[in-house]
Amino acid sequence: MGSAVGVKALVIGNGGREHTLAWKLLQSPHISEVVCIPGNGGTATLPRCRNLALSMSDFEGIARFALVNNIGLTVVGPEAPLAAGITDALQQQGLTVFGPTQAGAQIEASKAWAKDLMQEAGIPTAKAAVFTDLSQAIAYTKAQGAPIVIKADGLAAGKGVTVATTLEEAQAALEAAFGGQFGEAGKRVVIEAYLMGEEASVLAVTDGLTIRPLLPAQDHKRIGEGDTGANTGGMGAYAPAPVVTSALMERIQREILEPAIATLRKRGIDYRGILYAGLMITPQGDPNVIEFNCRFGDPETQVVLPLLDTPLDSLLLACAQQRLESFPPLEWKAGAAACVVMASGGYPGDFQKGFPIRGIEAAEATGAIVFHAGTRLKPPDVVTDGGRVLGVTAVGESLQEAIDRAYAACDRIQFEGAYYRRDIGHRVLKVGNVSPPVAG
Secondary structure (H helix, E strand, C coil): CCCCCCEEEEEEECCHHHHHHHHHHCCCCCEEEEEEEECCHHHHCCCCEEECCCCCCCHHHHHHHHHHCCEEEEEECCHHHHHHCHHHHHHCCCCCEECCCHHHHHHHHCHHHHHHHHHHHCCCECCEEEECCHHHHHHHHHHHCCCEEEEECCCCCCCCEEEECCHHHHHHHHHHHHCCCCHHHHCCEEEEECCCCEEEEEEEEECCCCEEECCCEEECCEEECCCEEEECCCCEEEECCCCCCHHHHHHHHHHHHHHHHHHHHHCCCCCCEEEEEEEEECCCCCEEEEEEECCCCCCCHHHHHHHECCCHHHHHHHHHCCCCCCCCCCCECCCEEEEEEEECCCCCCCCCCCCECECHHHHHCCCCEEEECCEEEECCEEEECCCEEEEEEEEECCHHHHHHHHHHHHCCCECCCCECCCCCCHHHHCHHHCCCCCCC
16 A cells, blocks of 8 residues: 555644644655545645544544545544544544554553553653542642642643642642643642753654654743743744754663553553653753653654655555564655744633734745644635644754744744744754753
């Protein structure tokens, strides 16, 4: 199937990551069409791509469409449908899916489950304890002291983590979680020791037997410049991240990625998809896992895939069909990529939608790629439809060039209340890479 001309692909999701996946799949000579469920304003206007107005939770409807339309590869973007078992439902109909089963997706859907797996595998990670009772959790944080990290156990759209610098902040985070701020996801919390260092994201592809890392990336989770303010889904990213040297990547492969896949297999889980390791690199240069995710990162995908020369469909099919071991080495473009997220005013809190977006063509005329995240097509306009609206990405011979190009493109785009950080990549671009450590 990897070499057949005219394969149709299905991408599940509606964010910047899914627009990037569709865009990259369509660069392959083997892919004739991509259908996005439900897609966004960017996928609606991408040549040879169309949106289908189905719910991501309508597994039966998605399977029926894929079977009737001879879909050769389904790629699942977000974590929620994976955690709900979309891969299991589609595989039962004989469909080829890139994305782990419900059992495998527990590695992101439950932080407590993931911690247990890491301990079993001997993977380096912060000391942690799990609580379902508020008073016991508060007592534990008082005994540990601040700074300390409070995490909702379940899926909270990237917003369930508080790095508490004081005990008062920790208690407030615990009260919010147990008080229902994150619904079911916060009924159990993981309390972790605070790690010092620099964050990095390593997305790896796996067929359950072999695992291969993609280029390391670094994202900026905080809303404010200088990595301040509330956590978001990610305000920008760049790749490759210099903090992950080739020697460190070998250690990550040996000490983190391979043990994780081996332990999943030992637990009877056939994990085929992305294993995303969110890492903290200590000042001593040691990698620790902050969290595992079961899908492509967002906005990391927007900087990793533009640098990939290997056809994406061939790579993902090799994983889905469990033949990654014999797949050729991955090929990458030289240089670097940077992505700046343009968000709605008020994000990650309350924000308004429906504002027309101007200047996307002018931005793309500079050579940048504008990936749509929270947008929808409302003819004749593309309008804002989410908190993170656009991921403006550029490639350059150096990281500085990529960042300069991304910002030059951002300057050409306007919509009501548009906000973006002006310091993406600041930790690398500072002289000697000396900057305050980032906690996770």
